[in-house]
Amino acid sequence: MRTLLNTLYIQTQGTYLHLDTDNIRVEVEREHKAMIPLHHVESVVVFGNVLLSPFLIHRLAREHKPVTWLTEYGRFMARAETPVSGNVLLRVAQHGCACDGARTLAVARFIAAGKLQNQKTTLLRSAREALGDDPELLRQAARDINGQIGCLPLAKTVDEVRGIEGTAARAYWEVFPLMLRANRDFFWLTERTRRPARDAINATLNFAYTVLANDCASACQAVGLDPQVGFLHALRPGRSSLALDLMEELRAVVADRAIITLINRQQLTPRDFVLHEGNTVTIKDEARKLILTHLTERRKEEVTHPLTARKTPLGLVPHVQARLLAQHLRGDRAHYPPYLHR
Amino acid sequence: MEEVMLSALQHFVFCPRQCALIHVEQVWAENEFTARGQQHHDRAHGGGTEERGGVRTLRALPLVSRQHGLAGVADVVEVLPGGSPRPVEYKSGRARPRLADEVQLCAQALCLEEMFGVSIPEGFIYHAASHKRRVVAFTPALRQAVLEARDGVRELLRRQTLPPPAADDRCLQCSLLDLCEPFAAREFPRGFDPFSTALEE
Numbered sequence: 001m002r003t004l005l006n007t008l009y010i011q012t013q014g015t016y017l018h019l020d021t022d023n024i025r026v027e028v029e030r031e032h033k034a035m036i037p038l039h040h041v042e043s044v045v046v047f048g049n050v051l052l053s054p055f056l057i058h059r060l061a062r063e064h065k066p067v068t069w070l071t072e073y074g075r076f077m078a079r080a081e082t083p084v085s086g087n088v089l090l091r092v093a094q095h096g097c098a099c100d101g102a103r104t105l106a107v108a109r110f111i112a113a114g115k116l117q118n119q120k121t122t123l124l125r126s127a128r129e130a131l132g133d134d135p136e137l138l139r140q141a142a143r144d145i146n147g148q149i150g151c152l153p154l155a156k157t158v159d160e161v162r163g164i165e166g167t168a169a170r171a172y173w174e175v176f177p178l179m180l181r182a183n184r185d186f187f188w189l190t191e192r193t194r195r196p197a198r199d200a201i202n203a204t205l206n207f208a209y210t211v212l213a214n215d216c217a218s219a220c221q222a223v224g225l226d227p228q229v230g231f232l233h234a235l236r237p238g239r240s241s242l243a244l245d246l247m248e249e250l251r252a253v254v255a256d257r258a259i260i261t262l263i264n265r266q267q268l269t270p271r272d273f274v275l276h277e278g279n280t281v282t283i284k285d286e287a288r289k290l291i292l293t294h295l296t297e298r299r300k301e302e303v304t305h306p307l308t309a310r311k312t313p314l315g316l317v318p319h320v321q322a323r324l325l326a327q328h329l330r331g332d333r334a335h336y337p338p339y340l341h342r
Numbered sequence: 343m344e345e346v347m348l349s350a351l352q353h354f355v356f357c358p359r360q361c362a363l364i365h366v367e368q369v370w371a372e373n374e375f376t377a378r379g380q381q382h383h384d385r386a387h388g389g390g391t392e393e394r395g396g397v398r399t400l401r402a403l404p405l406v407s408r409q410h411g412l413a414g415v416a417d418v419v420e421v422l423p424g425g426s427p428r429p430v431e432y433k434s435g436r437a438r439p440r441l442a443d444e445v446q447l448c449a450q451a452l453c454l455e456e457m458f459g460v461s462i463p464e465g466f467i468y469h470a471a472s473h474k475r476r477v478v479a480f481t482p483a484l485r486q487a488v489l490e491a492r493d494g495v496r497e498l499l500r501r502q503t504l505p506p507p508a509a510d511d512r513c514l515q516c517s518l519l520d521l522c523e524p525f526a527a528r529e530f531p532r533g534f535d536p537f538s539t540a541l542e543e
């Protein structure tokens with residue numbers, strides 16, 4: 001007889017899991033909390049400071065039950081490799097949607113809308129604090145992005161959606177330096193450059209995006225989605241297209257906002273960068289730690305999710321979004337609702 | 343046809359969506375209720391037998407009914423001096439709505455009847471919170487409810503889609519609240535417009 005099994009999620013910090021005959025014994029602060037029969041468990045996902053005894057890991061490995069380690073805030077760290085896990089129906093639905101032009105277009109439109117809305121919100125927020133001509137220039141860029149949001153429902157192909165997103169991105173990056181109020185002569189940005197970064201802003205953006213992309217990839221994995229099969233991002237070998245899709249809504253809210261804050265508070269200054277010959281820039285180790293610490297603090301901040309109406313730590317928003325996407329793909333909700341930051 | 347799990351029957355009667363989340367979407371989450379339940383099960387599920395006053399107590403007894411297509415494990419089965427078994431289901435909390443526990447207990451009895459070749463008129467639900475056990479009579483209506491739940495579970499596993507959420511008092515006790523999002527609008531709620539071109543919030 002084949003049985004359908006479950007994924008065990010453990011989020012309580014300080015939990016210790018060990019093997020007790022055919023059960024997983026759950027202890028928190030040496031206090032017995034639960035006993036979960038192994039034959040009910042398909043896989044184990046632990047967040048942060050959760051320990052598994054070697055004997056439990058051996059047993060789970062022997063039974064081909066994967067263990068996934070995430071940080072407390074859900075960043076994917078490692079997985080004990082075993083054969084296929086998670087809900088195969090979800091992956092099949094995801095691949096089915098990716099092969100369906102109309103459904104892919106619908107999801108891509110909502111993802112792009114989320115990204116553009118959050119860029120707009122970021123610009124308008126900075127406009128309230130800016131001086132001189134800057135507020136008007138920032139508001140004008142927000143209006144330009146609005147124009148592109150208005151075009152999204154009319155897009156007939158995913159390529160058109162990407163074009164709209166690109167036009168909005170140009171408007172956004174053109175005024176991005178106006179959101180900075182310290183060391184402006186150093187922190188300039190002419191264009192987005194990835195590998196290698198050609199200026200300090202690009203170097204910090206790239207670093208923050210890498211961290212965020214990992215969060216989004218682990219959210220996909222924890223929910224059982226295939227991180228490589230995206231909708232707005234084209235499929236490309238080796239690229240986590242879906243993780244990049246989920247990240248679009250959070251780039252401005254999490255990463256851009258963090259960097260703007262650190263520069264404006266002068267916690268991040270020209271001394272934190274190494275300028276190389278030939279116009280490339282790297283970040284010093286101490287500054288990387290600073291950015292990581294700030295991002296970690298930011299992840300703890302609670303936001304009210306506009307769709308679930310529940311208080312959610314910003315760091316768990318990728319998980320909520322991955323789950324909402326999974327619900328859409330499995331037919332549980334008609335549309336994918338992007339995360340709209342207030 | 344594949345046997346339906348006894349635990350799935352209980353989930354289904356309590357909430358079809360909970361059943362589908364666990365048995366189709368394959369998600370699971372612990373909360374204080376499930377953790378407490380597991381603790382009590384831990385004691386009951388030690389396995390083995392004991393005898394006291396002519397009543398033999400069988401723990402963690404595997405059950406199966408070929409006729410009805412059911413399978414699972416009973417917490418506790420008491421075998422009376424005459425050899426007739428009575429299922430006893432251990433529950434950590436109070437009685438669950440919608441006769442979910444009664445259906446699960448009666449399903450165990452259907453298995454035991456087939457395995458032992460006897461008819462079983464009643465069983466017991468033991469509530470750990472109040473240390474009280476109550477008698478559940480296996481009426482024709484309850485037996486019918488078991489078979490209907492079994493068919494419901496089969497249909498759920500065949501369709502492989504989630505039924506709509508209950509979004510009522512049940513949800514507050516359910517460990518799958520986060521994964522289910524019963525109160526999040528299925529459609530976009532009022533004021534949620536990703537294509538809005540309002541300039542200031």
